Amino acid sequence: MASFIIEGGHKLCGEIRPQGAKNEALQIICATLLTSEEVVVRNVPDILDVNNLIQLLRDMGVRVSKEGMNTYHFQASDVDLDYLQSEAFLKTCASLRGSVMLAGPLVTRFGRAVISKPGGDKIGRRRLDTHFIGIQKLGANFNYNTGRHAYEIEAERLRGTYMLLDEASVTGTANLIMAAVLAEGRTVIYNAACEPYVQQLCHLLNRMGAKIQGIASNLLTIDGVEALHGAEHTILPDMIEVGSFIGMAAMTRSELTIKDVSYPDLGIIPESFRRLGIRLEQRGDDIHVPAQEHYRIESFMDGSIMTIADAPWPGLTPDLLSVMLVVATQAQGSVLIHQKMFESRLFFVDKLIDMGAQIILCDPHRAVVIGHDHGFRLRGGNMTSPDIRAGIALLIAALSADGISRIHNIEQIDRGYQDIEQRLNAIGARITRI
Numbered sequence: 001m002a003s004f005i006i007e008g009g010h011k012l013c014g015e016i017r018p019q020g021a022k023n024e025a026l027q028i029i030c031a032t033l034l035t036s037e038e039v040v041v042r043n044v045p046d047i048l049d050v051n052n053l054i055q056l057l058r059d060m061g062v063r064v065s066k067e068g069m070n071t072y073h074f075q076a077s078d079v080d081l082d083y084l085q086s087e088a089f090l091k092t093c094a095s096l097r098g099s100v101m102l103a104g105p106l107v108t109r110f111g112r113a114v115i116s117k118p119g120g121d122k123i124g125r126r127r128l129d130t131h132f133i134g135i136q137k138l139g140a141n142f143n144y145n146t147g148r149h150a151y152e153i154e155a156e157r158l159r160g161t162y163m164l165l166d167e168a169s170v171t172g173t174a175n176l177i178m179a180a181v182l183a184e185g186r187t188v189i190y191n192a193a194c195e196p197y198v199q200q201l202c203h204l205l206n207r208m209g210a211k212i213q214g215i216a217s218n219l220l221t222i223d224g225v226e227a228l229h230g231a232e233h234t235i236l237p238d239m240i241e242v243g244s245f246i247g248m249a250a251m252t253r254s255e256l257t258i259k260d261v262s263y264p265d266l267g268i269i270p271e272s273f274r275r276l277g278i279r280l281e282q283r284g285d286d287i288h289v290p291a292q293e294h295y296r297i298e299s300f301m302d303g304s305i306m307t308i309a310d311a312p313w314p315g316l317t318p319d320l321l322s323v324m325l326v327v328a329t330q331a332q333g334s335v336l337i338h339q340k341m342f343e344s345r346l347f348f349v350d351k352l353i354d355m356g357a358q359i360i361l362c363d364p365h366r367a368v369v370i371g372h373d374h375g376f377r378l379r380g381g382n383m384t385s386p387d388i389r390a391g392i393a394l395l396i397a398a399l400s401a402d403g404i405s406r407i408h409n410i411e412q413i414d415r416g417y418q419d420i421e422q423r424l425n426a427i428g429a430r431i432t433r434i
Contacts (some may be wrong), residue, residue, distance in 0.1 A: 003408045004421060007430040008380055008401035011291075012254035014427040018242050018261060019045040019418045020070060020235035024197035026098035027174045027206060028233055029053050032062070032074035033105035034178060035208060037230030042071045042408035044235060048415040049098060056092050056099065059083060075230075081110055084269050090116040090150050100131060101171055103153060104179035107140050113153040130165055130172030135179055137163050137189065149184060160185035160224055166416075168193045168218065168312040174201055181210040192220045195313040196265040205233040240319045241417065242287065243269050245390050247323040248424075249289035250278045251330055251400040253374070254425070258287045259293040267314045275306060276324065276331055295375060297333035305368075309338035318342060322393040325349065329357040329378065330400065331371035338366050351383045352397055380405040388416035395420070399429055 020043035029050070032039040044050060046069075055070065058064050061080035065073045065095045083089055084106070093099040093116040106113035132142060132151070140155040160183050165172065173193040177235050178201075179330050180187035192198070194216055208231045211223040242261045249256035250273070255380030263270075263285055270287070277295030281288040297306050310318035318341045325337045329352060343364040353359055355378040358370040372378075385391030391413040398405035407413075410433070413420060421431040 001408060002410050003406055003434050004395065004398075004410050005432045005434060006380075006395065006398040006401075006405045006407065008398055008403060008405060009377070010399070010428055010430055011249060011252050012256055012399075012424070012428045015257045015259050016244070016245055016423060016427055017259040018237040018349070019047070021045070021197060021238040022047060022049060022240070022416050023170065024200050024235050026053055027101060027171075027197060027201045028235060029057065029074070029103055030098070030101040030174075031178055031201060031204060032057070033076045033079065033102065034105065034109055034182065034205070035228040035230060036075070036077040038073055039208070039230055040071065040073050040232040042232070042234040044070045044072050045238065046070065046418045047295045048411065049096065052092065052096050053098050056089075056096070058129040059088065059092070079110065081112065084112075084114040087116070090148060094149075096386045098171070100128060101175050101178070103131065103135060103151075104175040104177070107135060107153045107155055108158050111155055111157075113412075114150050115153070116148075116150045130167055130169040131175045132165055134176040134189075136163065137161050138176075138179055138183055138410045158183035160187040160222070161311045162188045163190070165189065165191040167191075170195050170198060175199055176220065177201060177205065177212065177220065179196065180222040181205050181212070181224060182226075183222075183230065184222055187222040187224070189220040189222070190218065192218050192315055193312060194218050195317075196239070196267075200233070200236060204231060204233045207233070236265055239317065240389070241268060242266060243320040244323050244396065244417075246278065246280065246287065246289055247271050247327040248399060249398050250276070250292065250295060250327050251396050253291055253293055254289075254428070255291040256289045257283070258289070260285055261287050263287070268316055269320065272308060272316050272320070272324065273327075275308065275334075276326070276327055276335070295331050297328065297331045297335050299333070305334055305336055307336040307338055310341055318345070319389050321345070322348065322389040323396065325367060325369055326352060326393040326397050327357075328369040328371055329359070329372050329397070332373040334368060334370045336366060336368050340365060345387070345390065348386055348394065351381065351394060352378070355379050355381045355397060355401060377402040379403060382406045383411040385410055388412055392417060399424075
């Protein structure tokens with residue numbers, strides 16, 4: 001198990017560029033299974049979750065080649081469907097949350113799929129009902145093999161239908177879109193997730209010959225086609241990394257420019273940081289964060305305490321609440337962080353409390369943060385990263401802390417952040433991997 005040793009208290013300075021979006025990359029890579037022709041994907045992040053999914057496709061018989069640093073060519077012309085029955089396939093799926101999005105492409109193109117219960121972050125209950133109920137409505141039959149702990153899915157030909165999703169699940173919506181593009185007839189998906197990453201998936205599929213209408217809304221209409229062809233696609237910058245860098249600049253009182261952020265696709269994220277009192281300047285497609293000795297949390301118009309909560313897009317993504325929580329520990333004022341979507345994502349705050357943060361964990365979903373206004377610096381600590389987003393929040397805390405911190409289980413951070421210590425050390429951080 002690898003660890004980071006962080007020497008806190010050093011200011012950052014310069015420019016940093018976000019990697020390609022992890023969540024979009026997982027969807028796009030699964031979509032390459034929908035055609036026998038070549039699909040070229042650019043700006044693919046070099047992170048564990050993405051690399052593991054790419055290797056899984058290789059093991060399935062997909063021809064994968066890499067061009068330069070972050071461009072991949074995929075051609076799924078000779079998929080080994082027998083490999084789906086192997087223990088090696090099921091073991092990989094069990095360790096990779098994104099593998100659930102293989103179900104839609106496999107069943108719609110090949111008529112069958114096998115998916116083990118996927119892994120991922122330990123952040124509470126993350127049910128798969130939206131995926132499976134939707135694919136069933138398209139005409140697939142499901143069987144749960146208790147001996148192998150795997151879902152076996154079969155369908156001669158999926159058929160379009162109307163469905164109202166019980167939740168606006170991002171991966172669920174992506175899975176159903178991919179299943180519907182080759183289904184017979186028209187599929188209407190209401191209460192669909194409409195995150196930029198889902199929009200990107202739809203744009204790629206349309207370039208491949210799909211017929212998807214309503215992109216960027218929660219009502220998608222998909223007319224099935226007989227086959228898709230090859231295409232090219234460039235992945236957006238990772239909005240979660242952009243937010244993480246904003247938080248790092250604020251916590252370390254640093255001047256930082258975040259390059260090529262695709263500002264229109266950030267939605268409410270910049271304004272959410274401004275509510276914490278952080279000054280941001282949009283410079284073309286860059287974000288400049290000036291050095292601030294103090295930042296003051298806003299109150300609501302009636303004077304009540306600010307509440308920052310996650311919500312489906314265009315609301316605030318839940319992946320940034322951990323970052324915003326740690327940033328609030330050094331603000332002026334107080335804020336209620338309300339994590340609605342996952343019931344265990346706030347449990348890392350005990351580590352921040354050990355570092356000297358003033359946080360009241362009200363319940364699994366809510367925490368009140370009372371800011372120190374940099375009057376008291378956090379103390380270096382010995383911590384373990386429980387998931388990707390908590391891991392980066394702890395790293396931000398350690399960068400601003402007084403003394404040496406150690407973060408263990410940094411493989412969790414590696415799952416979502418590419419060469420993070422090298423990129424941060426280049427702008428003034430002092431992080432050592434052991």
